[in-house]
Amino acid sequence: MAYPSGGWDPPSDSNSGDNGGLDLSALGAFSPNGQLLRLTPEQRERSLGQLSKPLSEFPQPPFWFREKQKHAIALTLAQAAGAAGRPLTTDEADALAYHRSRESSVLAWRTPVWHGSTLYFTWRGLRTFRFPFYTPKPASFNPHHFPNASRPILSGRPAMLLWQFLRINAYSFIIFGVTTPIFVSVASSTYLVGVAQDPRLQDIRRALLERQRQEVAKLHGAGAATRTNATPSSTDSDRLEQQRQQPQPPRWSQGTSEQWQRRPQAESLEDDSSIFDDASPVAPSERRSPQPSGISSNQPTNKGGSSWDRLRQRSRSSEDAWDQEGQAQGESRGQRSDQYTYSQADEEKAYAKEKAQKEFDAMLERERQGVGESGRRF
Structure with a gap:
């Protein structure tokens, strides 16, 4: 079969008129x-x-x-x-x-x-x-x-x-x-x-x-019309920009503030409990007064007093130090994640501290009442 060759030349038409009569x-x-x-x-x-x-x-x-x-x-x-x-x-x-x-x-x-x-x-x-x-x-x-x-x-x-x-x-x-x-x-x-x-x-x-x-x-x-309809208004853009620029408080700050709000109340309850301590050899005028929340608890408020008072202050200073240490550790853990999982080593440390505190309180109580190791009074 024969195909048309690609070397054909277009015919040269001498008629170059138009078809103006057609619509x-x-x-x-x-x-x-x-x-x-x-x-x-x-x-x-x-x-x-x-x-x-x-x-x-x-x-x-x-x-x-x-x-x-x-x-x-x-x-x-x-x-x-x-x-x-x-x-x-x-x-x-x-x-x-x-x-x-x-x-x-x-x-x-x-x-x-x-x-x-x-x-x-x-x-x-x-x-x-x-x-x-x-x-x-x-x-x-x-x-x-x-x-x-x-x-x-x-x-x-x-x-x-x-x-x-x-x-x-x-x-x-x-x-x-x-x-x-x-x-x-x-x-x-x-x-x-x-x-x-x-x-x-x-x-x-x-x-x-x-x-x-x-x-x-x-x-x-x-x-372009579709993109214009989909673009938010300038007011909405400004509002979104302000929300992005406004600093957001960390998620752990709310729990920390609640702890600090509850802490003065707990301290006041501990101080009030000394009013009903009839067995204490210290006079009521020599007892430690409640401290403001802004003052560190490890500073003694009364330089004088008996040895029992100084022992109480040391005991409370050690308790406050432990509380502050535990609170600092809790805040650092709150910054890293929202939830904290206690490991076995932390549980053992907490148990040891609690046991030592109980023994120390028992020793102070015996000394205050004048009872020795054998149960006899001095």
Whole structure:
């Protein structure tokens, strides 16, 4: 088969007149941006009337493709007129018809190549019932039964015809998928290259580029409007910015402040308990007065007093020191995480401190009451 050669030159038409007698609405139904919406048979004939010569003088495809060639040329002329916003000149119409005819001459051979290749490969594997990329084994395949000999749906000649029908369709599907992209690519390249290099179509190319720019501008405008609607107002932006800049207190600060608020109350209760300590040998005037919350508890408030008073102050100083140490450790642990898990070593330390404190309190109580290790009073 012979394909059109790529060395063809566009015919030089001496007739460069226009088709001013035609109205654009007579060539088809167009949208406001010049896109062709509908083409009736009458409008198709009017579009072909823009040519300066009959179609028989253009490159001709095989006879089975000439009607498709005619429709493709009419459709191309109507689309170009809509893009330009006016009827085409004879030079423009002839140039488009020429390049579309060349494309049709290439594309027309797609169907014969497709069907011919399908019949060839089907006939080649007729006896072995070969499928694409697969040949059944005679030991396990019986063409007289479909789908198999153990549970046949068809038997005899109908089964053999069905197997051949499946083979034809399998080859047809694969060959169509291979040949169609090749022919369409070659034909489209032939048309596009010819239109891009033809000097008679400069105005049409400009009109097509302008319409593409308008469509792109509309798309960008729609995207900008969507982004504007989705953008928050300036007031909301300022409020969010202020919230981000405002320092947030640490999560552990609330618990720490509550502990400090409860601490003065607990100290006052401890101090008030000394009022009811009738067994204490210290006079009420010599007893330690409550300390303000802002003054450290490890500083003695009364330098005088008895030895019992000094022992009490030391005991309370050690208790306050332990409390402050435990509170400092709790705050450092609160900064690292919201929850604290006591390990076994911490539990043992706390137990040892509590036991030592109980023993020390018991010793002070015995000394205060004047009882020795044997239980006798001094």
